[in-house]
Amino acid sequence: MDRLTNTVRPYAWGSTTAIPEFLGAAPTGEPQAELWMGAHPGAPSHVDRGSGAQPLSALIEADPEGELGPDAVAAFGPRLPFLLKLLAAASPLSLQVHPDLGQAREGFADEESRGVPLEAGHRNYKDSQHKPELICALTPFEGLCGFRAAAEAADLLAALDVDGLKPYVDVLRASPESDALREVLTAVLTADREEMSRTVAEAARAAKHLSAGARRETGATVPAEGSTTGAGAYELDAEARAYAAYASLADHYPGDPGVIAAMLLNHVRLQPGEALYLGAGVPHAYLEGLGVEIMANSDNVLRCGLTPKHVDVPELLRIVRFEPGDPGVLRPDTGADGEQRYEVPTREFRLSRYALAPAAAPRRLDDRTPQILLCTHGRAVLRSAEADGGELTLERGQSAYVKAGEQVEASGDGTLFRATVAV
Known part of the structure; x- marks a missing residue:
């Protein structure tokens, strides 16, 4: 288990207070829009395994199968295929759409062949991937x-x-x-x-x-x-x-x-x-x-x-898909193990949460794929089943990375969100 040190992105639409209050930090007076948790090259989380802080992206690049597991690497290559965020909007974000995988690959290849710089303001496709996403409300x-x-x-x-x-x-x-x-x-x-x-x-x-x-x-x-x-x-x-x-x-x-x-x-x-x-x-x-x-x-x-x-x-x-219909508000399905899953039709990610209670038995987390765990309320205690794995306590706003194959149990008194890969 690795405690994550994460970066806040200061986009203009962000709240000046919501993320600082959530993290128990003093507001800076500047917008704080998103807290990124993951290995995105734009702002990777950092971990310290005893030799100083390193970007999570660098650890994955050095040992993809060891960090992500063979199933995730076979499906998505040597990269963490999802990004987890805490998002705090005080004013509207842009009205937007995302391409499907085929459109992204086609559009990226076309702009690359025409020599459109990646940083160009008129560039549409920054990479060859699609971008399905899920937002789960913590406040109205x-x-x-x-x-x-x-x-x-x-x-x-x-x-x-x-x-x-x-x-x-x-x-x-x-x-x-x-x-x-x-x-x-x-x-x-x-x-x-x-x-x-x-x-x-x-x-x-x-x-x-x-x-x-x-x-x-x-x-x-x-x-x-x-x-x-x-x-x-x-x-x-x-x-x-x-x-x-x-x-x-x-x-x-x-x-x-x-x-x-x-x-x-x-x-x-x-x-x-x-x-x-x-x-x-x-x-x-x-x-x-x-x-x-x-x-x-x-x-x-x-x-x-x-x-x-x-x-x-x-x-x-x-x-754009001109298909009218109900927006489809999701509520989680609770499994026999107490995991509350938000079921969505994509393999790059799966989001779920646990309502932890002191009297309840510890929750054993599936270890086949990499995980990022975020505490959004109370306290979560993570214990590794490894002989020397130790214990990690997460307070509200704190997060951890668990590499594939590491068996972890969660207990405590609070809410723990779990992000992982659906393979």
């Missing part, structure tokens, strides 16, 4: 995920009563559903920017009005400016919360076409312990909250909006 967590039904999106836009949106309403009500969503998203992202900026401003004012009216009708307390998660937000119906979220997006990204694109998507509010799985081609954005995120170890992102970064509309439209 708000996001956008997948397309609404076309008729539902039409009703939502029509209620805003904005002239610039009326052609989109007509298309959504008249065309076959997938075709309608494609046509409207294409029109939004390719519209004249000055005209779209006016439409976004009008839509934002209307959304604020509708949300405020719902608060007055329910007697709900108005949340803090720019937030839909403050006191009284639970009393609003789903439509009013969605309008509040879209108005907040316009406050953060005035005039951005992504605000209108976001109105085509399902607005989702997770309660602690609930999760969302985001597969290839599904447009999504995280808006606010603290959660545990796990993803395949890739940097491939195509942006739809809510960002000053490059938006490649033709490539985006090739990747």
Whole structure:
């Protein structure tokens, strides 16, 4: 077992307080968006096996099968195929999609052959891997995920009563559903920017009005400016919360076409312990909250909006899956051993958690593949079955790496998240 020393990424959308409070550290005053746990080359965790701190990526590179096990290496090569994060959003992330594995390989090979520099701002594919991901809420967590039904999106836009949106309403009500969503998203992202900026401003004012009216009708307390998660937000119906979220997006990204694109998507509010799985081609954005995120170890992102970064509309439209439906909020399935698993259709990672209790028997963790263990509440005590393996205690916010083949038992009084490979 190795205690991990991890890096915090200071992206502008990050909370200044959530991660410091979680780690029991003093805020720096700067945004702290993500705590990375894993072997990603951009910010690998470090471990100390007695000869000083070393990047986890270097240990894996030196002995892939010894660290990852033969099954994981056979499936994914000599690399840890997942990245675990603690994510703290205080403002919206960009609206984005990820390619599937075939699209990633094709796109990466094409940009490599054309000599597009990896660091170029207009580059779409940083590697040849896909990037499925899962977010599990630790606090109430708000996001956008997948397309609404076309008729539902039409009703939502029509209620805003904005002239610039009326052609989109007509298309959504008249065309076959997938075709309608494609046509409207294409029109939004390719519209004249000055005209779209006016439409976004009008839509934002209307959304604020509708949300405020719902608060007055329910007697709900108005949340803090720019937030839909403050006191009284639970009393609003789903439509009013969605309008509040879209108005907040316009406050953060005035005039951005992504605000209108976001109105085509399902607005989702997770309660602690609930999760969302985001597969290839599904447009999504995280808006606010603290959660545990796990993803395949890739940097491939195509942006739809809510960002000053490059938006490649033709490539985006090739990747997006125009399939409306329920966003599919996940709750864990509990096995006979007490492991609460979030079942998802990917092999690069599996996320689960244990609710540890002092009177309960220790939980024996499967040792076939590498693991990262994160304590999110209370205290977790890890004991190795090896003769000289010892014991490691994790407090909230602390994490450990367990190489493949090392038998570990977990006990204590708290919540322990477990990230591993599904082979």
